[in-house]
Each structure stands twice: as C-alpha cells, then as structure tokens.
Amino acid sequence: MPLHVPSAPAPALRSVLTALGSPTAVSEAPTPSLRAAQQPAGPELPLPVHVLDKITPQGALSTRLTGWRFLIRCGDHAVAAAESRLTPDGWAFSHFFEGPYVASTERALRQAESVTQPYQPRLLSVPSLYMFTLWLHGDFAADTASGHPAAGDLLVPLAPAPPGIAAHRPHAVAELLPVLTHRVPPAPLLGSSA
Template sequence: MVLRVPETPEHAREAVRAVLATPRRRTAPPPDSAFAGPSGSPDAEADDADPDVPGPTAVCPHRMFEIDLADLAAGRGVEAARPVGWRWLIHERGRTVGAVEVAEPVGGPPLARFTEGPFTTGTDAAVATVRSLPHVERGYYELRLLHIPGLYTVALWLADLAGWQDLLVPLAPAPPGVQPLRPYPAAELAHTLVARGAHVLTTTQA
C-alpha cells in the first residue's frame, strides 16, 4: 500500500519541534501497541522504526479534517470535510505514546498541543487493520484523520487518490451502531451517522 502525505508546512514542523522540546508528563504506552514507525524528523514516514532510539520522536504526519453536524445530517459526507490542521504520532522506543496536533485557525498562528488517549493510541490498530486488506495493499491513498466533534467520533480516513472509494476506520470509542476498527466505505459510514447527527442537532436546537 502506498500512503501519500502532502508536504508538511514548515510552520507546522516548527510547532511540533517546540512541543517536543517542552517537558511533559506522559502515560506509559499500552502493552499491545505494535504500530511501527521511525524515529527522526517530523516528516518521517511510518515504516522503519528503531525501537532502541530513546526520546520522543514525531512520525506519520497526516492532515486533520472535520465535518459539521449540519453537513453530515444533510448527507454531504466526506466531501464536506474541511482541513483544520496536522497531526503527528509521537513514538518512544517504537511505541505510540501520544500525538501532537497542530491546528491552523483562519487568520491566526498555528496552535500546537500534545494529546493522549484512545483516539491517539487507537490509530496504531486502525493502520494495522487497513494494511491487512488486500485491495488496500494494491491501492494509493492519502492517510488522513477525520473528526466529527458533535458526535465525539474520530476515524482514520484513507482518501483514495485513484478515485475509486474512500475508506473510514472508526477509532474506539465509537458511537452506537458503529463498529470500531471496521473499514467502512466512506459513504456507508456517513449514511449510518446521518440519523444520529440529525437527532443531536434537533436536541441541541430544541
């Protein structure tokens, strides 16, 4: 499988380096985390990790996107997703221990933060899942992260650059009716979430 990553902007890489240079407390990685990635610069790919290199390293850069509930409820799907920044996974000794997210507000400076939790460490399992799919192995995709804030839903997004079919892999915890780590055609998952998104909108506007 070829995973394409657009060229990362220098200001985002600088923000990642600044976060990594700041001392912080990190939780221990889960024992079953097996996602392999390299140590090195914030533009490193995710295939050649050296687990013996100490210290945190930024790997596997990918763009972050968001979908508004209104767009989801209207059935516009991933086509309505807008880019909101970048994310790097942070490895220590070959394991994901967190991520650095670099948000890019319109008209403002980039905002970088270190994050932890299931949506971060769960990225490993999602990448391993899609790598095991025969048709994905033969494809050409851009790795992205999709966030639906109103539904507390995050998914790994494989944007099919050949124009066939995008895939979404929900990360745990997933909303009711959605199976974590199952690769969904993007249109299918969006359709599954339409009713829930419309319900949330109706509740919040009541």
C-alpha cells in the first residue's frame, strides 16, 4: 500500500468517538447525513491537519499542526468528517461537518492509492485562499506533528479549489509553489502595524 496512514493520538480519537456516541453532539451538528444515518458510523482514515502560516522569501512553506480530521464512514462511504483540535488541556473534539471537502478528500485518497511511491497522507489548509489540499509527504515515517512540504512532496487540491488551480490534479510542491507565492499574502513584518 503506497499510503502510510498515520495513527492519530489516542486522545484525539477518543474525543471523536465520545462525540459520535453523544446523541446531543450528533443531533446538534450541521450534518443531516450523519443525523440520518441508518447504520453505525465510525471514524477512519485519520489525517493530521496542517495550516500554511507563510511562505518565506526563500520559497519555503511554514506550517503548523492544528488538528486531526477523521472521515466518518457509514456503510460504504463517508457521510461526514470530524475534527479534533489541540488545546492547552490536550486533544478535544472540535466539530462535525459535511460538504464537498468530505467527498473530495475520499476521492483524493483513492487517487493517491494508485501512486507507486509510498507517502504519508496529511491535509494542508491554505486559509488565505480558502483552499485544502491532500498533502502526500514523501517521508512516510516522519513525525506527523512536524515537517514542511518538501519540493518532491505532492499536493492534491481538494474541490472546490480556487480559480486557476485544478482540483484533484497532483502537483509537486515545487510546481505549485510559484502559484501560491503570487496568491498568498506575505506575512507581516515584525513591528509593523496593519
């Protein structure tokens, strides 16, 4: 199997399992598909979620781990997703959600299975572009809490992707970096006021 799906921290998984077992958490979630599920739903395919903080003048991407996302499977497909966030007190359930990123993540992971090189799948959020990508990290044994996209890693934009960036087309980081560099606003200089 070319994808080496990492194990989520046990407290992150427990927080999602606890929320799934809570009728209140499920009934109050904005997820009609999850609420209407007729079969038991369970979390699978845990992916660490990294956020792109900045692109340095040298072209390096600075990221940080913000959470773990689990696809919530019911039957033969994902009906929703759940996120666990790192808080000062440890991992805590954040929210359930559904929408295009759930099906798009599932599709991108299926596509990635056909790649012959082994990768560690992660998610990379680019908030300033309202963009999520499946980040296929070449160091599949790396600590999921650290690391930055390397030139040879692949980024697969999830749908909906920003205008001019094709969803579900794998891009080497070195290929997508020039596009991101022109679109992501530069980080503010220290000491400057906005």
